[in-house]
Amino acid sequence: xxxxxxxxxxxxxxxxxxxxxxxxxxxxxxxxxxxxxxxxxxxxxxxxxxxxxxxxxxxxxxxxxxxxxxxxxxxxxxxxxxxxxxxxxxxxxxxxxxxxxxxxxxxxxxxxxxxxxxxxxxxxxxxxxxxxxxxxxxxxxxxxxxxxxxxxxxxxxxxxxxxxxxxxxxxxxxxxxxxxxxxxxxxxxxxxxxxxxxxxxxxxxxxxxxxxxxxxxxxxxxxxxxxxxxxxxxxxxxxxxxxxxxxxxxxxxxxxxxxxxxxxxxxxxxxxxxxxxxxxxxxxxxxxxxxxxxxxxxxxxxxxxxxxxxxxxxxxxxxxxxxxxxxxxxxxxxxxxxxxxxxxxxxxxxxxx
Numbered sequence: 001x002x003x004x005x006x007x008x009x010x011x012x013x014x015x016x017x018x019x020x021x022x023x024x025x026x027x028x029x030x031x032x033x034x035x036x037x038x039x040x041x042x043x044x045x046x047x048x049x050x051x052x053x054x055x056x057x058x059x060x061x062x063x064x065x066x067x068x069x070x071x072x073x074x075x076x077x078x079x080x081x082x083x084x085x086x087x088x089x090x091x092x093x094x095x096x097x098x099x100x101x102x103x104x105x106x107x108x109x110x111x112x113x114x115x116x117x118x119x120x121x122x123x124x125x126x127x128x129x130x131x132x133x134x135x136x137x138x139x140x141x142x143x144x145x146x147x148x149x150x151x152x153x154x155x156x157x158x159x160x161x162x163x164x165x166x167x168x169x170x171x172x173x174x175x176x177x178x179x180x181x182x183x184x185x186x187x188x189x190x191x192x193x194x195x196x197x198x199x200x201x202x203x204x205x206x207x208x209x210x211x212x213x214x215x216x217x218x219x220x221x222x223x224x225x226x227x228x229x230x231x232x233x234x235x236x237x238x239x240x241x242x243x244x245x246x247x248x249x250x251x252x253x254x255x256x257x258x259x260x261x262x263x264x265x266x267x268x269x270x271x272x273x274x275x276x277x278x279x280x281x282x283x284x285x286x287x288x289x290x291x292x293x294x295x296x297x298x299x300x301x302x303x304x305x306x307x308x309x310x311x312x313x314x315x316x317x318x319x320x321x322x323x324x325x326x327x328x329x330x331x332x333x334x335x336x337x338x339x340x341x342x343x344x345x346x347x348x349x350x351x352x353x
Contacts, residue, residue, distance in 0.1 A: 007138040011262045014142030019253045021149040023310075026246060028157050029168075030311045035243075037166040039235030040107050042242040044170075046223035047099060048092060048115045053219050055088040055119050057081065058211020062204055063130040065268045065343050074127050074190070075197035080204060081123040092116035103230055107166060114170040118177050125181035127193035132184065133265045141261065144183035152176035210348040214339070217352070243311055244321035248329055251295040256288065256336040263337065267344035277341055288333050300326045
């Protein structure tokens, strides 16, 4: 079996296992927490994600596509990532009171700093994760990601039962991040990467600038509706919109998300060896339309029973939203390939355009 096919199989197992655990969490938490709890968390995550794309700085993707993957380059990536993560976390903590005032919701004063704390953990998992991805070790990555999903599920359900409400998500995310980093370092020990270095920092900074601008554009597109609705219609409305999105994203999580982790490493390797990305791109588009379109059409028709089964009777307001969003998602079939193909081709500037 080829390395790419083996990687895809591990990635599919990883994604389906993660989706299965997430689906169990959705079924349980939708019956333990209120729409307002989901809405508060969704708005907080949207705000944190906006800052998070700056924290990410595209460092992980740089390590995947660069031809020179020396130890000192990895150390430089960590050296740039850690202070940037700390600055972004500090800005979120400082702004948490203003966010709470803007939305007239005191919950954000404690929720946003807790989510921001996760920023400080990410750089410590980045070197080992990037090395595993570049080496196509998706079996080990699957173990790390399933550790994250299992800890997140158990922690969020236990905390919700104990009455932590919307804070259940944040604490579960922090604990799950620690579990994933520990698993990644166990599979790919690279503690040497935490020693400071500054080799090729200009090249990483240029790549990171374009990658961050691209990510900010995408995150604004994804987050702005929730931020506006939260301000104008309240947290309950955000919760309804978010749960509708969760239902509509199930086909994407079953199909495209299973392939997404493999796409960039495999395309980057192909670009380095042959430079031909056309055949793989067209084949992936063919498979995607054949798999995704029928499922989304069925979801549009069967939105009522799907919502009742997945979320329960208290979420029936999401049904018309599910129908509209499922039909709209059909038009996004090529989107999952655009970014990895451009990055593999060395066209980071074109990805922003």
